[in-house]
Amino acid sequence: EVQLVESGGGLVQPGGSLRLSCAASGFTFGSYDMSWVRQAPGKGPEWVSAINSGGGSTYYADSVKGRFTISRDNAKNTLYLQMNSLKPEDTAVYYCAASLTLPMRSPIWGQGTQVTVSS
Numbered sequence: 001e002v003q004l005v006e007s008g009g010g011l012v013q014p015g016g017s018l019r020l021s022c023a024a025s026g027f028t029f030g031s032y033d034m035s036w037v038r039q040a041p042g043k044g045p046e047w048v049s050a051i052n053s054g055g056g057s058t059y060y061a062d063s064v065k066g067r068f069t070i071s072r073d074n075a076k077n078t079l080y081l082q083m084n085s086l087k088p089e090d091t092a093v094y095y096c097a098a099s100l101t102l103p104m105r106s107p108i109w110g111q112g113t114q115v116t117v118s119s
Contacts, residue, residue: 001026
């Protein structure tokens with residue numbers, strides 16, 4: 001079964017950090033480009049970051065550049081998002097997605113993990 005499972009979300013104070021993980025199974029993870037997309041309450045999806053299949057190229061939305069770091073471990077079939085200096089406006093459900101190309105086309109989606117930034 002093709003599957004992406006996110007974890008690592010939670011409640012954190014402004015200025016804090018979280019690391020999200022996305023575990024892949026059922027497909028050749030190392031052949032896919034990976035992305036993180038978030039959706040805040042009452043808003044549409046927002047692309048956050050992406051990394052190519054080999055991990056050598058990374059991309060960030062301006063809203064998270066300098067604060068978030070995307071990485072992957074192809075040996076462990078896992079994608080990560082290190083989030084530092086978190087702000088209340090980072091509150092959202094975070095989804096990972098796998099696609100054979102960037103920009104994404106017909107991606108495989110995870111179920112999402114909630115990140116809440118609040119004091």
